Amino acid sequence: MKAFALxxxxxxxxxxxxxxxxxxxxxxxxxxxVIMFSIGNEKITEYLTGxxxxxxxxxxxxxxxxxxxxxxxxxxxxxxxxxxxSPSTIFSGKLIFNLLLVFLMNFVITFLFSILFTSFIVKNIxxxxxxxxxxxxGIAISSTIIAAIISKASSKGTLYxxxxxxxxxxxxxxxxxxxKFSMDGNSISGSLVxxxxxxxxxxxxxxASYLLFDFIWKE
Amino acid sequence: MTDYTVELNNLIKFFGRRxxxxxxxxxxxxxxxxxxxxxxxxxxxxxxxxxxxxxxxxGGKVVHKYGxxxxxxEDLHNYIGFVSPYLFLYDEFTAEENLIHSxxxxxxxxNKERSxxxxxxxxxxxxxxxxxRGYSSGMKQRLKFIFALLHEPQLIILDEPTSNLDNxxxxxxxxxxxxxxxxxxxxxxxxEDSDLHLCTEVIELEKFKKQTNK
Numbered sequence: 566m567k568a569f570a571l572x573x574x575x576x577x578x579x580x581x582x583x584x585x586x587x588x589x590x591x592x593x594x595x596x597x598x599v600i601m602f603s604i605g606n607e608k609i610t611e612y613l614t615g616x617x618x619x620x621x622x623x624x625x626x627x628x629x630x631x632x633x634x635x636x637x638x639x640x641x642x643x644x645x646x647x648x649x650x651s652p653s654t655i656f657s658g659k660l661i662f663n664l665l666l667v668f669l670m671n672f673v674i675t676f677l678f679s680i681l682f683t684s685f686i687v688k689n690i691x692x693x694x695x696x697x698x699x700x701x702x703g704i705a706i707s708s709t710i711i712a713a714i715i716s717k718a719s720s721k722g723t724l725y726x727x728x729x730x731x732x733x734x735x736x737x738x739x740x741x742x743x744x745k746f747s748m749d750g751n752s753i754s755g756s757l758v759x760x761x762x763x764x765x766x767x768x769x770x771x772x773a774s775y776l777l778f779d780f781i782w783k784e
Numbered sequence: 785m786t787d788y789t790v791e792l793n794n795l796i797k798f799f800g801r802r803x804x805x806x807x808x809x810x811x812x813x814x815x816x817x818x819x820x821x822x823x824x825x826x827x828x829x830x831x832x833x834x835x836x837x838x839x840x841x842x843g844g845k846v847v848h849k850y851g852x853x854x855x856x857x858e859d860l861h862n863y864i865g866f867v868s869p870y871l872f873l874y875d876e877f878t879a880e881e882n883l884i885h886s887x888x889x890x891x892x893x894x895n896k897e898r899s900x901x902x903x904x905x906x907x908x909x910x911x912x913x914x915x916x917r918g919y920s921s922g923m924k925q926r927l928k929f930i931f932a933l934l935h936e937p938q939l940i941i942l943d944e945p946t947s948n949l950d951n952x953x954x955x956x957x958x959x960x961x962x963x964x965x966x967x968x969x970x971x972x973x974x975x976e977d978s979d980l981h982l983c984t985e986v987i988e989l990e991k992f993k994k995q996t997n998k
Contacts, residue, residue, distance in 0.1 A: 567888075567889055570885070570889045571889050573885075574874075574888070574889060577877075578874060578876055581876040640872060640874070640875065641870070642872050642874060644838060644870065644871050645873060647861070648836070648838075648861050648866050649861060650889050650890065651859070651861065652858070658889075783838075783840060
């Protein structure tokens with residue numbers, strides 16, 4: 566409940582300040598436009614479209630999700646949060662907020678890809694939905710803990726992509742593979758290894774994040 | 785009435801290689817007002833942050849007890865009210881929204897009666913529905929007192945409590961300190977004589993500057 570209250574505070578704050586939503590919306594709009602202009606009338610393969618989808622998602626996450634903690638640090642309200650709740654509550658609240666943001670962002674990106682790119686054809690929607698679900702959870706968890714780390718650093722802008730790349734790389738590679746499988750129409754039972762890797766990534770990142778957050782959060 | 789005590793056991797703090805203080809041993813208990821004084825840079829704010837568990841000491845430890853029970857660090861925020869110039873509330877919310885969110889995040893029911901009483905006491909009741917962004921620095925300082933007192937904490941830490949306040953604001957704050965000291969423990973970090981006048985005992989931080997082999 567406390568974490569949900571923190572999420573509600575963040576969401577209300579976000580609706581008033583538009584810290585993350587504007588950054589995400591502009592980034593999605595610009596990157597998809599640039600991809601469309603650069604492709605022109607050329608026909609691109611299904612696999613390439615699937616790859617481009619996760620590239621857009623990865624960089625969009627970079628541009629918007631760090632705000633969870635950076636905005637608190639910039640406004641000087643980090644101490645206020647310290648005085649209100651335990652570290653685990655704070656991490657959970659920020660994670661719920663980032664989960665909502667990731668799902669919203671990725672629904673929009675996937676929807677835009679499906680109407681703008683004719684080669685974006687998913688034959689096994691259930692498999693894609695599983696990849697989408699666990700992929701988004703993984704992105705949200707990783708982005709939240711990385712955001713907490715970089716909020717304490719002086720060069721926030723550059724550090725976020727640098728730290729995110731090695732942490733998100735295994736996730737993105739697995740998601741690329743699963744997207745390819747879903748475009749090929751592979752069955753879920755034939756993709757169990759990749760699905761298992763995805764779930765393991767989420768569990769490991771979630772556990773490590775909760776364990777590490779106490780040390781990151783306190784000066 | 786259950787006593788709240790704070791024990792500082794051989795506290796040491798370094799920032800890098802710079803010693804801030806060394807070997808602070810002290811015990812605070814309920815129904816007292818303690819002062820922490822010292823020149824700029826002596827570590828007054830650092831010490832109160834360590835007491836509130838906002839930062840860690842380099843050495844030693846702080847033990848908070850409510851009655852006989854030692855309070856775990858993850859529960860400490862429920863017992864502490866903190867006011868300082870470097871504490872900021874959310875500018876995009878109104879005063880009342882800030883207080884409602886703070887109660888919800890603490891996991892307690894928002895006590896409207898107490899909130900209205902404190903808003904009235906600190907002359908902010910008529911401005912409670914205005915965004916904090918539009919507040920003067922003195923009004924923000926008064927709102928911080930309400931934020932610190934709303935959940936009825938047992939330990940109230942005041943770092944430069946009268947900064948940004950005019951004379952009438954100071955009078956209100958002194959009245960609140962006197963009222964709260966009847967049942968709670970209050971720690972004031974300040975150099976203002978008028979603030980330290982309220983204290984039953986004052987720690988001079990300059991005495992704890994002596995370097996020992998680390």
